[in-house]
Amino acid sequence: MKFTCDRDVLSAAIVKAARSCAQKSTIPALEGILVEAGNRVTLTGFDLKRGIYTTIDANVPQPGSIVLPTRLFGEIVRRFPEGEVTVRTDSEFTTVISCGKSEFKIIGLDPEDYPILPDVDCRNNLSLPQGTLREIINETLFAVSDNEARPVYTGALFDVENDELTLVAVDGYRLALRRESLEKCDMESGRFIVPGYALSDVEKICTDETEPVVIHVGEKHISFTAGDTVLISRRIDGEFLNYKNSIPRDFAVNVKVSRAELAQVVDRVSLIILDKIKSPLRFTFGQDHIRVVCSTSVGNAEDFCFAEGDGNGLEIGFNNRYMMDALKNAPADELILHLNTGSTPCVITASDDSDKFTYMILPVRLRAD
Numbered sequence: 001m002k003f004t005c006d007r008d009v010l011s012a013a014i015v016k017a018a019r020s021c022a023q024k025s026t027i028p029a030l031e032g033i034l035v036e037a038g039n040r041v042t043l044t045g046f047d048l049k050r051g052i053y054t055t056i057d058a059n060v061p062q063p064g065s066i067v068l069p070t071r072l073f074g075e076i077v078r079r080f081p082e083g084e085v086t087v088r089t090d091s092e093f094t095t096v097i098s099c100g101k102s103e104f105k106i107i108g109l110d111p112e113d114y115p116i117l118p119d120v121d122c123r124n125n126l127s128l129p130q131g132t133l134r135e136i137i138n139e140t141l142f143a144v145s146d147n148e149a150r151p152v153y154t155g156a157l158f159d160v161e162n163d164e165l166t167l168v169a170v171d172g173y174r175l176a177l178r179r180e181s182l183e184k185c186d187m188e189s190g191r192f193i194v195p196g197y198a199l200s201d202v203e204k205i206c207t208d209e210t211e212p213v214v215i216h217v218g219e220k221h222i223s224f225t226a227g228d229t230v231l232i233s234r235r236i237d238g239e240f241l242n243y244k245n246s247i248p249r250d251f252a253v254n255v256k257v258s259r260a261e262l263a264q265v266v267d268r269v270s271l272i273i274l275d276k277i278k279s280p281l282r283f284t285f286g287q288d289h290i291r292v293v294c295s296t297s298v299g300n301a302e303d304f305c306f307a308e309g310d311g312n313g314l315e316i317g318f319n320n321r322y323m324m325d326a327l328k329n330a331p332a333d334e335l336i337l338h339l340n341t342g343s344t345p346c347v348i349t350a351s352d353d354s355d356k357f358t359y360m361i362l363p364v365r366l367r368a369d
Contacts, residue, residue, distance in 0.1 A: 001064025002088040003037045005056060007080050007099055013043045013054045014074045016229055019201045020052040021045035021070045029113040032067040035087070036111070044117065045070070050198045050233035051117040052205065062088070066095055067109035073097070076104050117232055120218040124187035126160060128180060130226050131209035135331070136167050136178040137199050139357060142325040144196035145171035152238030155193040158215075160185060168243050169196075174322050175243060175360040176329070183212055192217055193240060198233035205229045247360055248347060251338040255285060255309035256351050259335050263327040265292050265305045270320040272298040280364035281320050285311020285339070294320070307337075316342045317364035326359040342366065 014033065022030040025047070034044040037060045044053040066089045077085060080099035089095045093108040137156075145153035150172070159166040163185050169176045194202075202224045206213055213226040223232045266281065269292050273279050277296065284291040290305045316339060326348055327335075334351035348359040 001035075001037050001066060002062035002086070003041050003058040003060040004084050004086045005041065005058035007077060007083055007085045009056050010041075010085050011074070011077045013041075013056045014070075014077060016054045016205055017043040017045035017052050018070050018074055019045060019204065020047055020050050020231070022047040027113070027115065029067045029109050029111075030115065032069050032109055033073060034065065034067050034111060034114045036065040038063050044114075046115060046117055048115065050195070050201065050231060052201060052229065052231045053117070054205075054229040056228065064089060065111040066093060067111050067114055068095060068106070069108075072106060076106075118221050118234075120216050120221045120223045120232060122216040122218055122223075124190060124217040125214060126165070126185040126187065126217070127183050127212040127214045128165065129183065129210050130206035130213045132180055133213050133224075134203050134206040136165075136180050137203045139329045139331055140167050140169040140176040140178050141196060141199055141203070142329055143169035143171055143174050143176035143359075144199070146196075147171070152193060152236055152240055155195045155236040156199055157191060157193050157240045157243070159191050160187055161189045168240070170241050170243070173319065173362050174326070175241075175246065175358075176326075177243060177247075177358040177360075178331075179356055187217070190217065191240070192222060193236040193238065194222060195233055195236055198231060201231055202226075205231060247358060248338070248340065248345060251340055251347070253285060253309070253311050253314055253337075253339040255290070255307040255311055255337050255339075257290065257305060257307045257335055257337060259327055259330055259333055262290070262305045262335075263324065265290075265303045266320060266324050266327065269294050269301040269303050270324070272296050272301045273320055274298065278319070278364075280317035280366060281323065282366055283316050283318060285314045285316075285337075287311075311339070314339060314342065315366065316346065317366040318346070318361060319364055322361050326361060330359060331357055 036042045040055050041058040042055045085099045095108045097104045157168040163182050167178045206226050216223045279296045282293045287310045290307045293302045332350035338347040345360045
């Protein structure tokens with residue numbers, strides 16, 4: 001095998017494929033990147049749960065394939081000077097990587113030992129701009145659970161209905177929901193769960209704002225195609241939360257706040273919270289203001305945020321990180337906080353009454369003063 005291509009193009013492709021390479025595996029080949037040179041050059045990473053392959057233009061005088069160690073291959077190419085990189089291998093899997101006056105000789109692995117990526121038995125397709133998908137993943141991914149005891153919530157639900165996509169993430173303490181219209185959709189309705197680790201990778205491979213990402217939905221697997229890069233992942237099986245019935249609809253208290261101002265208040269008061277001790281923030285909703293208080297062994301903190309509306313003195317406790325995650329990711333400058341009592345969830349929506357997003361945070365029990 002022999003091919004030559006631009007250093008920056010090759011380096012970017014290595015970074016993409018490396019996202020899904022196995023860190024440690026009983027199959028040594030999975031710890032490397034499969035490089036296949038034909039009409040173009042394809043680089044593949046695969047950890048048996050999800051795989052990423054990306055294709056780049058190159059001059060290929062001699063087709064072939066090799067598996068190269070991920071970290072070393074990536075570092076070599078990244079540290080080369082600007083210019084054309086040449087990769088050539090022999091029948092013993094010895095690989096020479098050169099650029100300008102720099103040259104490395106490393107040992108690769110037999111590509112025959114590399115497992116084949118699963119086929120996606122495509123039953124339905126849908127697409128939306130890469131920038132839009134990246135945005136909605138970013139605005140919900142924080143609420144995906146990392147508790148493997150409940151695997152169904154370690155992914156996000158894609159709920160498709162009437163050419164609209166609703167992305168929902170739940171971790172037992174909070175819910176994040178985001179809606180967006182689809183550019184193309186050949187399914188009237190459907191639901192599937194995508195693992196959080198795969199969505200994190202999808203967010204990073206979506207690099208073009210306007211070009212579409214095409215989602216192919218199969219029975220067991222799902223793929224995301226963004227330009228010359230494809231991610232294939234297992235779907236998560238299981239019954240996801242009935243989110244439509246879980247979000248309250250009627251509220252006794254509705255106050256309007258500036259997202260940035262409330263985030264600053266929460267951030268300041270959280271300074272005295274110790275990582276080892278979970279100390280909630282005490283929110284008191286008054287007339288045109290929110291008082292935020294916290295007491296820990298370090299000391300006490302108090303701050304105020306302007307709020308439009310009257311909370312009638314309602315007190316409710318929140319985990320500071322859960323509240324901050326919602327405020328950081330909410331796609332609106334002005335928010336409405338909807339509440340009923342100190343023991344029922346807080347629902348956060350945009351102040352313009354759109355249903356583009358909905359966040360829900362469960363309260364924390366407060367001790368008596």
